[in-house]
Amino acid sequence: MTELEAKQRYPMPVDAKERLIVALDCDSLAKAKVFVEELEGLVSFFKVGIELQLAEGMSAVEYLKSKGKKVFLDLKYFDVPETVERAVRQAASLGVRFLTIHGIGKNVEAAVRGRGESNLKLLSVTVLTSLDADDIKDLGFPCSVEALVLHRAKKTLEAGCDGVIASGQEASKIREFLGDKLLIVTPGIRPPGSPKQDQKRAVSPRDAVLSGANYLVVGRPVTADPYPRQAAEKVIAEMQEAFNSLSTT
Secondary structure (H helix, E strand, C coil): CHHHHHHHCEEECCCCCCCCEEEECCCCCHHHHHHHHHHCCCCCEEECHHHHHHHHCCCCHHHHHHCCCCEEEEECCCCCCCHHHHHHHHHHHHCEEEHHHEECCHHHHHHHHHHHHCCCEEEECCCCCCHHHHHHHHHHCCCCCHHHHHHHHHHHHCCCCCCEECCCHHHHHHHHHHCCCCEEEEEEEEECCCCCCCCCCCCCHHHHHHCCCCCCEEEEEHCCCHHHHHHHHHHHHCCCCCCCCHHHC
């Protein structure tokens, strides 16, 4: 993808604060509330994953909605199509913005049916950012991580999905392959100097944006920092600089 094509993705200035999703990977709603309150006025989009959902049911989603926040429900649905369709229908009724699913073809088609006419955006997981080439080989895939990501992105687009969960290491390749037809939401974000921990395909906020990511999901670099608000501010500043460089205005 050329520099001009990258700039054309954002003909208008982008507010990076609207593109940061903070992962509330907590074991209680009480702990999650601390971060939401600490980030008030700075972050408006939060991810609820399996840990918080199992601990609190849908009360975390209800709380975030009551505070006027946008919700990314990260439950990675993967089951027989009928079950996926029903589950997605339930998620859509909650008014969440993003929902993750696994699989391609009929599984995604079922999720699209379940979404119906709601504003829910369906995001299909390509390859988790905690996996590398050795892990892919161990799972039985005779190809590179990049090849698997691109295959899954293409198939999920054909099935009607809105976007993908993909590492910043493959985002630019998805853009080259499919243009701007899919939203790219990128986890595994590690600001300069941050430990990678279990993220094997981590990238910085700047590199994720410049590679084509629309939204960034950041967890521990913010929530494990002694000063979460300042940590979030630094991530947003780095994102904003990158978005500004891609704006044509």
